[in-house]
Amino acid sequence: MMDSEEASIRQMPKLLTLEERVRTFNEVNLGFNEDQAQKEAARCLQCPKAFCTSGCPANVGIPQFISAIRNGDYKRAIGIICETNSLPAVTGRVCQVEMQCEKACILNKKRVPISIGLLERFVADIALKKGWKKLKCEQSHGGKVAVVGSGPAGLTVAGDLVKLGYDVTVFEAFHKPGGVLVYGIPSFRLPKDVVEKEIKTLEEAGVKFVTNVFVGKTLTLSELFKNGYEAIFIGIGAGAPIILNILGINLSGVYTANEFLVRTVLMKAYLFPKYDTPVDSGRRVVIVGGGNTAVDSARAAVRLGAEEVTIVYRRSEEDMPARREEVLRAKEEGVKVLPLVSPLRFVGDENNHITKLESVRNKLTYIDKTGRPTPISIEGSNFFIKANMAILAIGQRANKAFTQTIPEIKLDRDGYIIVNYESRTSLNRVWAGGDIIGGTATVIQAIGDGKRAALNINKTFDKSVR
Amino acid sequence: MYTILDKVQLAEGIFKVRIDAPLVAKNWKPGQFVVLMVNEAGERIPLTIVDGNSNDCTISLVFQVVGRTTMLLASKNAGDKIFSILGPLGRPSEVKKYGDVVVVGGGVGVAEIFPQARALKSLGNYVIGVVGARTYSRLVLVEELKSICDEIHVCTDDGSYGYRGFVSDLLKRLLEKKDTIGYVYAVGPVQMMKAVSEVTRDRGIRTFVSANPIMIDGTGMCGVCRVIVGGEIKFACIDGPDFDAHLLDFDTLESRLKTYTQRESEVYQKFKGCEYDG
Numbered sequence A: 001m002m003d004s005e006e007a008s009i010r011q012m013p014k015l016l017t018l019e020e021r022v023r024t025f026n027e028v029n030l031g032f033n034e035d036q037a038q039k040e041a042a043r044c045l046q047c048p049k050a051f052c053t054s055g056c057p058a059n060v061g062i063p064q065f066i067s068a069i070r071n072g073d074y075k076r077a078i079g080i081i082c083e084t085n086s087l088p089a090v091t092g093r094v095c096q097v098e099m100q101c102e103k104a105c106i107l108n109k110k111r112v113p114i115s116i117g118l119l120e121r122f123v124a125d126i127a128l129k130k131g132w133k134k135l136k137c138e139q140s141h142g143g144k145v146a147v148v149g150s151g152p153a154g155l156t157v158a159g160d161l162v163k164l165g166y167d168v169t170v171f172e173a174f175h176k177p178g179g180v181l182v183y184g185i186p187s188f189r190l191p192k193d194v195v196e197k198e199i200k201t202l203e204e205a206g207v208k209f210v211t212n213v214f215v216g217k218t219l220t221l222s223e224l225f226k227n228g229y230e231a232i233f234i235g236i237g238a239g240a241p242i243i244l245n246i247l248g249i250n251l252s253g254v255y256t257a258n259e260f261l262v263r264t265v266l267m268k269a270y271l272f273p274k275y276d277t278p279v280d281s282g283r284r285v286v287i288v289g290g291g292n293t294a295v296d297s298a299r300a301a302v303r304l305g306a307e308e309v310t311i312v313y314r315r316s317e318e319d320m321p322a323r324r325e326e327v328l329r330a331k332e333e334g335v336k337v338l339p340l341v342s343p344l345r346f347v348g349d350e351n352n353h354i355t356k357l358e359s360v361r362n363k364l365t366y367i368d369k370t371g372r373p374t375p376i377s378i379e380g381s382n383f384f385i386k387a388n389m390a391i392l393a394i395g396q397r398a399n400k401a402f403t404q405t406i407p408e409i410k411l412d413r414d415g416y417i418i419v420n421y422e423s424r425t426s427l428n429r430v431w432a433g434g435d436i437i438g439g440t441a442t443v444i445q446a447i448g449d450g451k452r453a454a455l456n457i458n459k460t461f462d463k464s465v466r
Numbered sequence B: 001m002y003t004i005l006d007k008v009q010l011a012e013g014i015f016k017v018r019i020d021a022p023l024v025a026k027n028w029k030p031g032q033f034v035v036l037m038v039n040e041a042g043e044r045i046p047l048t049i050v051d052g053n054s055n056d057c058t059i060s061l062v063f064q065v066v067g068r069t070t071m072l073l074a075s076k077n078a079g080d081k082i083f084s085i086l087g088p089l090g091r092p093s094e095v096k097k098y099g100d101v102v103v104v105g106g107g108v109g110v111a112e113i114f115p116q117a118r119a120l121k122s123l124g125n126y127v128i129g130v131v132g133a134r135t136y137s138r139l140v141l142v143e144e145l146k147s148i149c150d151e152i153h154v155c156t157d158d159g160s161y162g163y164r165g166f167v168s169d170l171l172k173r174l175l176e177k178k179d180t181i182g183y184v185y186a187v188g189p190v191q192m193m194k195a196v197s198e199v200t201r202d203r204g205i206r207t208f209v210s211a212n213p214i215m216i217d218g219t220g221m222c223g224v225c226r227v228i229v230g231g232e233i234k235f236a237c238i239d240g241p242d243f244d245a246h247l248l249d250f251d252t253l254e255s256r257l258k259t260y261t262q263r264e265s266e267v268y269q270k271f272k273g274c275e276y277d278g
């Protein structure tokens, strides 16, 4: 489907001008205005058997909220969404919709699914602006819950339990709560005031946020229990970057995406020296990887003033796990995508600073267990890409800095926490969810995990404590 | 917010601050560090916890002014607040009964060996201090260290105090005379730690150093602090900062430390003088 053809049927959101996009970190997709939202909502067939809802990992009542939009009852629409999704202003922007709700939408058969994500965002933004999202909390019953990590999983648990009258404290290692939403996903996709407003809503409902606490070091899990917390939720994210073990990986100018994005997004290196944290602004930047992290890094590099930004990805372009919209936007912004290329080594100068990347071209072969064709390198196809900065975005793995302090919690082979269907870990009174349990590593999955954990924590309290 | 309770200048460009940080003070062990931000727009920098007191809930840090953030910190005084302090981070040092041990400190590193010296002493080791600085006016805490160590040897690069030369030379002379040393722990500039490790390598003396790469989060999520130890990539903030000196690749550590030298120094020059006098 061409963009233009799609545009004749689907409502297209307004975008920031290209000139502004490549210069600033302002949000690119400006969302629907009311007229567009109404037109898009009107296209929905209100299917009795809502495939869209089954496609959403959180099972948002999609036809129901769209119907409320049609009736102009935005308050009701947001109410419906929030039953299953606590952070719609976030998910409406970052969900992998083409793989989830919109993929399942019946109209996707003709390749023009309803723009569910943008409709969700439309009502969520109104709600945030009008301050509708006040949490209605039951009277406090004194049950004390600690949440470790303030990413979408932790925020969801905190919100759901504070509503049920719990005394909830969220412990966060960084100086600012929000997890990947504040230190990873750049503001041109997710403006930071959206996350701040969500956190303020929770604070107003009584959730306490304690930053600068790395649980396991600053406070141990047993100290938390001793301090009277009766249930603990672990939502620490996966957290650790995977580092390719190839030559030149430790040259100056070779970044992990985590480092590059923490510097740029959380520490605001793009405002250096107004903010003290520096980041290289390479003229020629090469990014290794094909997920959201890779594409976010590429687009951030463009905005930091790079002249040439190239993404090398080992599989085909269609297999890139990044959101499709962002790949399109990245290309508009001048990012080059080189599919079917694997990195071999980084080459440096006499100061040990990167100067180029040697790569090899791949061909696609048999289908592997992920259902995608396996790339295999073509002998003799080596070539160089000039680069004075490289960013590795080949994925995350479980960070064991915390889990190794609590051997009672069982981990799988890769270091992810094992939970049962009730989100319980192998340690009594400890639940877990989000990226650290090793699911699909999406925001909505983390929210879904948080919902389930909150439900089960509450059940346990009902049964044994009060 | 974390309040500075007192601040003293120990030497030219070197300061000690005592800060109210109850949780850090409570769980702190020798070898661990904090990551702090002086203010909200600040950089996150790692500093070793030189002392921690769980009774009065404070930690002590000793730092040398080398750039923008340490300069900003030096401009703060008792009563001022620090925006954020995360810790204690890193693995505690391994302290055991070895018999005779040497703690080696260069420059501001003299302060950083304090916790080890104390812990090694309390386990009944015979603790020898070998410390030095560029020049006398940069030498810190020698008297204090004397009260912990059984023996102390001092040097300066320019001979303005004690033996003239580097701590590694002094250590070498010591080891030539004394063959009972079972353990050496060194903290200081990369080149100094490297030289120390060369001195002890042939003699097969177990030697640990505190690696000081650039850090951001200090929790293992960004990877900037990666070092090569025995051919493997390790993250200094969670696998270290202490590493076996005979396995650590000092050259890579040194070259990665220089990543931002140019940009940092531009800012340093720009802000120098306007916020810091000392």
Ligand SMILES: Cc1cc2nc3c(=O)[nH]c(=O)nc-3n(C[C@H](O)[C@H](O)[C@H](O)COP(=O)(O)OP(=O)(O)OC[C@H]3O[C@@H](n4cnc5c(N)ncnc54)[C@H](O)[C@@H]3O)c2cc1C
Residues within 6 Å of the ligand: A094, A095, A096, A148, A149, A150, A151, A152, A153, A154, A171, A172, A173, A174, A178, A179, A180, A181, A184, A185, A186, A213, A214, A215, A216, A235, A236, A237, A238, A239, A261, A292, A293, A296, A323, A402, A433, A434, A435, A436, A440, A441, A442, A443, A444, A446
């Ligand atoms: C650059 C980037 C782009 C992405 N883009 C998308 C996207 O477009 N769509 C999408 O659906 N998903 C995206 N993701 C994935 C998504 O962000 C994650 O799946 C999601 O944030 C996981 O949520 P979480 O709650 O498990 O943990 P996280 O968001 O990882 O948060 C965990 C928090 O816990 C803190 N923490 C860790 N250890 C401790 C401890 N011991 N004590 C206290 N605090 C601790 C961390 O500092 C962190 O703040 C992206 C990820 C990245 C990195």
Ligand SMILES: Cc1cc2nc3c(=O)[nH]c(=O)nc-3n(C[C@H](O)[C@H](O)[C@H](O)COP(=O)(O)OP(=O)(O)OC[C@H]3O[C@@H](n4cnc5c(N)ncnc54)[C@H](O)[C@@H]3O)c2cc1C
Residues within 6 Å of the ligand: B033, B043, B045, B046, B047, B048, B049, B062, B063, B064, B065, B066, B067, B068, B069, B070, B071, B108, B112, B211, B212, B213, B214, B215, B241, B257, B258, B259, B260, B261, B264, B265, B268
């Ligand atoms: C685990 C650990 C513990 C540390 N403990 C102490 C301590 O107790 N006292 C202390 O004074 N310093 C300590 N350091 C070093 C300290 O973190 C740096 O001096 C500080 O980050 C410099 O910040 P800045 O903004 O003032 O200077 P920058 O402007 O960031 O740097 C100025 C110059 O210092 C160099 N530099 C930057 N970071 C480091 C570093 N980590 N080590 C050495 N040189 C560096 C740069 O190459 C640059 O040329 C420690 C470092 C680590 C990793």
Ligand code: SF4
Residues within 6 Å of the ligand: A043, A044, A045, A046, A047, A050, A051, A052, A053, A062, A063, A104, A105, A106, A107, A114, A116
């Ligand atoms: S499947 Fe598509 S058309 Fe049908 S109800 Fe859901 S969003 Fe509407």
Ligand code: SF4
Residues within 6 Å of the ligand: A055, A056, A057, A058, A059, A060, A062, A085, A091, A092, A095, A096, A097, A100, A101, A102, A116, A117, A120, A444
């Ligand atoms: S939460 Fe995500 S997947 Fe679910 S309906 Fe909203 S945008 Fe679609």
Ligand code: FES
Residues within 6 Å of the ligand: B214, B215, B216, B217, B218, B219, B220, B221, B222, B223, B224, B225, B226, B235, B236, B237, B238
């Ligand atoms: S400082 Fe970020 S991983 Fe060590």
